[in-house]
Amino acid sequence: MKKKINPKKNESDTFHEAVKGANATLEYAGLVSWSIISRSSAAIIDEILKITETVGRNAAEPFFEIKKQVRKVFGKKIFVGDYKIYVDEKVKVIEEGIRRLEGRLAFLEKHGVRLSGVPEYEKKKKELNDERKGLINMIVQENKRLRELLNP
Amino acid sequence: MKKVLHVGIDLGTSRSVIACDNGVRTFVSSYVGYPKDEVSRKMFGRKNVIFGDEALKNRLALELHRPFDKGKLKYTESFEKDSEAFEKSKQVARELLRHLIDLAREEETEELILRGVIGAPAMASNKNKKTLLEIADGILDDVMIVSEPFAVAYGLNLFTSALIIDIGGGTVDLCRMAGTIPTEEDQITTMKAGDYIDQVFLDLIHKKYKDAEFTVAMVRRFKEENSFVSKMGESVFIELPVKGKPISYDATDELREACRAIVPEIVEGVRKLVASFDPEFQRELKRNVILAGGGSQIVGLQREIENYMKDTLGYGRAIKVEEPLYAGASGALNLAKDMPDEYWDQVTSRSK
Numbered sequence: 001m002k003k004k005i006n007p008k009k010n011e012s013d014t015f016h017e018a019v020k021g022a023n024a025t026l027e028y029a030g031l032v033s034w035s036i037i038s039r040s041s042a043a044i045i046d047e048i049l050k051i052t053e054t055v056g057r058n059a060a061e062p063f064f065e066i067k068k069q070v071r072k073v074f075g076k077k078i079f080v081g082d083y084k085i086y087v088d089e090k091v092k093v094i095e096e097g098i099r100r101l102e103g104r105l106a107f108l109e110k111h112g113v114r115l116s117g118v119p120e121y122e123k124k125k126k127e128l129n130d131e132r133k134g135l136i137n138m139i140v141q142e143n144k145r146l147r148e149l150l151n152p
Numbered sequence: 153m154k155k156v157l158h159v160g161i162d163l164g165t166s167r168s169v170i171a172c173d174n175g176v177r178t179f180v181s182s183y184v185g186y187p188k189d190e191v192s193r194k195m196f197g198r199k200n201v202i203f204g205d206e207a208l209k210n211r212l213a214l215e216l217h218r219p220f221d222k223g224k225l226k227y228t229e230s231f232e233k234d235s236e237a238f239e240k241s242k243q244v245a246r247e248l249l250r251h252l253i254d255l256a257r258e259e260e261t262e263e264l265i266l267r268g269v270i271g272a273p274a275m276a277s278n279k280n281k282k283t284l285l286e287i288a289d290g291i292l293d294d295v296m297i298v299s300e301p302f303a304v305a306y307g308l309n310l311f312t313s314a315l316i317i318d319i320g321g322g323t324v325d326l327c328r329m330a331g332t333i334p335t336e337e338d339q340i341t342t343m344k345a346g347d348y349i350d351q352v353f354l355d356l357i358h359k360k361y362k363d364a365e366f367t368v369a370m371v372r373r374f375k376e377e378n379s380f381v382s383k384m385g386e387s388v389f390i391e392l393p394v395k396g397k398p399i400s401y402d403a404t405d406e407l408r409e410a411c412r413a414i415v416p417e418i419v420e421g422v423r424k425l426v427a428s429f430d431p432e433f434q435r436e437l438k439r440n441v442i443l444a445g446g447g448s449q450i451v452g453l454q455r456e457i458e459n460y461m462k463d464t465l466g467y468g469r470a471i472k473v474e475e476p477l478y479a480g481a482s483g484a485l486n487l488a489k490d491m492p493d494e495y496w497d498q499v500t501s502r503s504k
Binding site: 138139142 | 176178278281282285296297298306311331332333487490491492495498499
């Protein structure tokens with residue numbers, strides 16, 4: 001039968017002592033490495049930031065320029081309280097116009113209105129035959145009599 | 153040189169219609185409302201006058217007017233006895249006409265000369281027509297009044313051997329076309345029209361369902377969606393509140409009876425106009441009975457009139473116009489457009 005070892009009872013544990021030592025060594029090595037990395041980073045971060053900022057600004061410059069030109073065309077800088085803001089007024093006017101037209105169209109559709117393609121009021125009056133001219137003339141004479149009643 | 157905008161207008165008891173040569177065609181329910189107080193004025197965005205369905209919908213907050221109700225202004229003269237109410241109705245009618253014109257010229261930015269033809273009931277007196285001229289004065293630059301059924305006939309190019317029946321809200325106008333301007337003998341106006349159907353229907357429903365609570369506006373809406381005179385067809389049910397709870401009632405017989413109530417006077421008018429026409433052209437006249445106006449949409453009415461004509465006159469054919477609501481205004485617009493400038497100059501009010 002194999003004898004069971006109890007290191008606590010014998011007060012001698014070489015194996016555990018060796019493990020503890022290895023642990024401590026690893027922990028120390030880790031701390032040293034972290035220390036080196038963090039110190040190095042702190043030393044170069046300012047330079048990195050300077051580089052990326054310059055590169056980023058230059059890379060974004062064309063886009064800012066496009067935005068500026070678009071604002072020149074459609075927008076206007078205005079002040080609201082102490083803040084300076086851009087309001088694309090012309091776009092808003094167009095949007096408002098579209099909204100108004102949509103509302104108008106909905107109203108017209110609801111009431112069964114139809115819009116003809118071309119306004120007709122500029123078209124030349126059609127030639128009337130004698131029969132129709134005679135009818136219209138009679139209506140005019142009747143209305144003239146009515147007007148006489150209105151303005152005796 | 154200013155542009156000219158021609159308009160055809162049908163100021164109806166229940167709907168007012170406008171057709172213009174800029175392509176706009178529209179209508180407004182003939183209701184005009186004035187906010188009762190500051191609260192209601194605020195509710196309507198500080199507007200002083202509300203029109204059409206919006207006015208009807210918000211009638212509790214408005215002083216509601218129907219300027220052409222019961223032949224007011226356009227047909228009866230008894231109304232003139234109460235001069236204050238008469239003047240008020242005229243003022244309301246002017247508001248309604250101005251609103252119609254605004255709808256038509258909303259998109260127009262330029263100054264325009266407005267030339268309009270307004271329809272009047274067939275048997276409107278000179279006084280009634282004069283009232284219409286007064287209503288239009290200052291709103292339209294040049295204006296002419298014509299008989300409503302004549303305007304329908306003009307729009308359809310039916311000048312001879314045709315009988316127009318214009319079934320409106322306040323009146324039914326019958327007009328015989330004989331190739332000339334219709335005279336008094338050629339026209340008949342009856343007061344049993346759409347509003348009369350509403351009243352009969354309301355009375356019948358009230359008699360049958362005593363507990364139900366309803367208004368004329370409720371039954372009118374129901375009638376407009378379901379009106380019919382034929383015995384065939386589906387049952388119709390009306391939902392009415394009883395002590396606050398909506399209950400569905402069968403209103404088939406009542407609605408049919410109410411719609412049929414206007415038929416005897418129409419067919420009697422048809423008989424009179426056919427019988428007194430030149431015998432040689434009577435058959436042609438019986439072939440061309442034209443139904444126009446909102447009332448022509450009553451299901452089965454066309455057949456009912458044809459059957460009656462078959463029984464009493466031996467033959468008859470009735471035709472519904474394609475667009476009953478716009479037939480009068482479109483005809484008036486055609487007339488306005490056809491009118492030569494020199495004719496307009498004779499009836500202008502611009503120089504005055």
